[in-house]
Each structure stands twice: as structure tokens, then as C-alpha cells.
Amino acid sequence: MYGRKASQLVKELTGGEKGQLKAFNDDLINQVIKECGSHHVGLQALFRNMQEEGLDIQTTRNADFYGALIHHLSLTRNKRCLMAYMYNRADVVRSLRWKLGRVLPNELVTKLSNSEKEYFKGYSAALDAYMNEMNLDLTVCMIIVFARIWCHRRIRTSRLECLMILVKCCSLTGLPILRVTQCTFSNELMLNSIFVRV
């Protein structure tokens, strides 16, 4: 059945966790490309038939034409599936640069094709060049911290003191404060305990 292998390729993208790469399926890609080649051969053969019968390819609508059309549509569908596979994997490869930095661990490198390895290097270089030109490292400070401070009711602390604790905490961890939500006074927890949600 035409297009089945290409569907398999695309299904590989959806199986598994989001953002995780499976090993590059060289074999299946080559099979799909080969199928495209045979579609093309079939298409040309049918057009030659029509020409030999003296029919105009642009306007005639006979069995040969529709056969050629099916070849063409299967070919373009295969092309779309191939491109979708490459494109989506390229998206994941790019996100790896942001998550893991310039050097990838070996277990991930084995899952990439040679071209993808070159792509990773090229993307990394383009990103580094941009960050150099802007004089700013964009790969740091990618998460923000929401902190809520609970203070024991019996110990009276002011908002300012809560803020001081927060500032100390942030200067220790190096993370920026974006927003301070309320400081609630409750009976339960001890002073100086800060719950941090990332």
C-alpha cells in the first residue's frame, strides 16, 4: 500500500515522551526515498505512454493521467512525511542546545544522524555568534522562582523582614525574583522556611 512506510516514520515521532529522540531511522528513510524514486519512474512511464499516443499531457484526462496523478500525490505525501520527520527532529535537536549546552552526552549523540550532528554544530555556532554580537548569554536564567513565605503567627515579623529573607535566598541561589506574592501568617510553619516553586 502506498504511503504506509511514510506513515510509520511519522508515527515514530509521536510515540515516546515529548522532547525525547529515538535513534535516527536511516533504514526507513531510505526505503521511503526509494519508494519516491519508483513513483517517479512510474509517473514518467505513464506520461510517455500518453505522449506516444499523441495526447496532450496538460489537458488529457484518461486512465494513464489519473495513474500518473496517483503517483504524483503519493510522492508529494511521502515528501511531506519525510520533511515532517526531519523538521520535528530538528526542533528537538535545537532544544537540546538550550537544555544541555554545546556538548551533548554520548548516549544522545548515538541517536543522531551525521547530518543532524552537523546541524547541531551549525546551530550552536549561529546561536553563539548572535549572543556574542549582543554581548549577552541567553542560555542562563531560563527559569523563574515563585516563593511564598509562611511565618509563624506567634513570631511577629514584618513584610520587610520577609523580603530580606527572600533577597538573601535569591542572592545565594543566583535566581532573580520576578514577583513577590503575599506573605501569609499561619499557625503551622517555622520562621525562615521558604517554599520555592519553580
Add this chain to the structure above:
Amino acid sequence: MHVQEETVDDFVESGIDPLTVSLYQMDLDRTQFLLRSYLRIRLQKIEKFMLHILKTNELHDRLSKQEKNFTRRYSDVIGKHLEESVLLNLPDNYQSLLRQSTTSEEDDMVPEPQMDTFVVCKAREYVGPSELQDSNKSLSTDLLMEMEPGELFFIPFKRIKKLLENGKVDLV
């Protein structure tokens, strides 16, 4: 941001109360974070719609000089990757990156941002029905709607695109 960095350095040198210094430092960190976030999101959008941006002059002009350089380098990298892995192995008329085949009437393999998605927005000032109409339809057949300032609306993006650029409407 540079001014803030200098202020912090001055404070540290003059030995002012550490709390004040930390507060200034915090403010600096916060500004830096916002700046980095902004630039990161711009880069992500460029990467997502790169071919479309390169084709549309109006969008290309909105990029900074460094972003234009990045786009050029990145398009080379991804073009080479896709061509070598797949495109050059396909039959002759099907090798284009932009089109499905040479018989396609337009560049149908270039992803474009969806203008029809609904977005939530708030008007800053009064917006009359004439400004919201779809330019292809006449006023009488199109939906008549006005937007009072401060009210929230759920509306297709393309209707408010111009208003957004003029600053009359904000996205929420």
C-alpha cells in the same frame, strides 16, 4: 541596564548597607531576566517561521541587524541539513525546500503563522465597527461590533491585527 550595573558597582565600593545593594542587584537581575526572555522568544519565533520571514520584506525589516545575521546563518544550516538528508535524494522536480514539487502554484511548504486563531484582547480606547471589519466584505454584511475601552474580547486575530499595530488594542 548598564546604568544599573554601574550603580551597583558604586554602591558596593562605597560600602552602603548590603540590603540596599541587594535590592538594586535584584532589580538589575530582574531587568536582565526580562531582556533575555524577550530576546529568547524573538529567536524562537524567528526559528519557527524562518522561511516565511525571509520571503516577506515587511517581517524581515522588523528584525535587528544581529537577528538578520542569525537568520541568515540559521537558514544556511537548516537548508544544508534538509537538502543533504532528504531533498537531494528525491526525484528531480521534487527537490525544492519551498514547494512540494515544481508543479505547485505557490510555496506550499513554507509554514505561516495562523491569522485565524482566536485571541483574547482588551481595547485601550473606543473602537468602532468600521475598524473591525474584514477588508474583503462590505460593512453591511459583516458583523457589527464595537469595542469599549477596558472590555475583554475573544476575536480572530486578523481582525485586530491593524489595531494592535496602532496601539489601540492590547493582547491579554
